[in-house]
Amino acid sequence: MQTTKNLLLFYHLIETGSFCKAAEHIGLTKSVVSKRITGLEKALGVQLIYRTTRKLTLTEAGEVFYHHAREVYNAVQNANDAMSGLGESLTGSIRLTVPTISGALILPEAIAAFSEKYPDIHIEMDLDNRFVDLVQEGFDLAIRTGAMPDSSFIARQLVEARWVICGAPSYLAKHGTPLDTEQLGSHNCLGYSYQETGANAWLVNDKFGTHTIHVHGNFTTNNASALRGAALHGQGLVYVPKILVSQDLAQGALIEVLPTYVAKSLGIYAVYPYTKQQPTKVKLFIEHLYYYYQRHQDQFK
CATH class of the missing domain: 1.10.10.10 (Winged helix-like DNA-binding domain superfamily/Winged helix DNA-binding domain)
Structure with missing residues (x-):
């Protein structure tokens, strides 16, 4: 050695x-x-x-x-x-842009825990589903889901998020539980429009391999909380990140269906501009997010 x-x-x-x-x-x-x-x-x-x-x-x-x-x-x-950064005055602000689905879930808990450690750092979180230009609009970092095509930014994966298909017990009691992907055609499948594939495209893995199927339903929204609410009220089936409904699944308010057919799993990333001297407070915040998400990864998988 x-x-x-x-x-x-x-x-x-x-x-x-x-x-x-x-x-x-x-x-x-x-x-x-x-x-x-x-x-x-x-x-x-x-x-x-x-x-x-x-x-x-x-x-x-x-x-x-x-x-x-x-x-x-x-x-x-x-x-x-x-x-050397620990000797810096950990004050000022951190600006981050976050999709609405992330901003409404585990992130507020993570920020609250960070603020408990560093009360003099002000966190400014902007909820926006559009693809924000971090440099142009003055953000320190973004929380983003899926592939990171822009190599001019650094992406730190926080956790891998599995998606689930689920519905309320009342809906399943009335319309039955689908046993394969072909039976989804007879179900009211609610659409989440904030995804690249479109509101009614669900990624599955069945006898035809991994592919996208097109479903139909009487409700579509770009708001994840509204979609969850519709599912809880028995309106239909939803295909969403597990973290959105993890407590509902644990409590039996929603029931997962077709778990072996679901093929969608996306990384959640902290994305920030490449800088040689990144502020210590931003480094600490990203590390905090990483360990916080990792400690709660059972809610994502």
């Missing part, structure tokens, strides 16, 4: 490109750096670099070792940044 100092020494040697520059950067003599690298190679039993008067070249083993040395360097830097 090589010491962290030797890994960092090797990292700086390759980054600077010479023994002299590495020695100057670390504050050692050139001879000490050379001896330590030689000792490192002997301890590992492999040659890490080819030495010439002009340059240093990594061997195949050296490439692998440098990759790990760089990871150690980044880990040390991140730890130092985190510790």
Whole structure:
């Protein structure tokens, strides 16, 4: 097991490109750096670099070792940044934009717990189903669901959210429980219009494989709470994220149907612009959200 100092020494040697520059950067003599690298190679039993008067070249083993040395360097830097950030005054505000379905569920609990820890940080949450431009509109981060196509942003997955098909006991008693996806055609399937596939497109996995089926019903809405309410009142079946109805399912107010046929599961992400020096308060908030969602992931799966 090589010491962290030797890994960092090797990292700086390759980054600077010479023994002299590495020695100057670390504050050692050139001879000490050379001896330590030689000792490192002997301890590992492999040659890490080819030495010439002009340059240093990594061997195949050296490439692998440098990759790990760089990871150690980044880990040390991140730890130092985190510790220095704790000395900052954790005040000011964090602006986030959130779809209405996320803003009405577990997120308020997470924010309340964060505010208990950091009462001087003001959280401004904007509920909006449109695709907000974070940089243009001055948001620190967004909570988003599904694929993240824009590579100019960083996406931290908070949890994986499974969807369910469910209905009220009164509805199922009157209309029967569907036993396969083909029987959904005779049911009143309520539509949730805030999804890319459309309000009446349900993703299933049946004898035809994973595919989208088109259902029909007498109610469509872009508001998840209204859709849940309609289901609770026995109006029809809904296809929604489990987190929306987890308590209803646990209490028997709604009953899940066709669980083995459901194919929809989407990641929930904290998305933020790429910045080299992200404010400590935003880092802490994202980490808090991650661990909070992970602790409650049974409500999502």
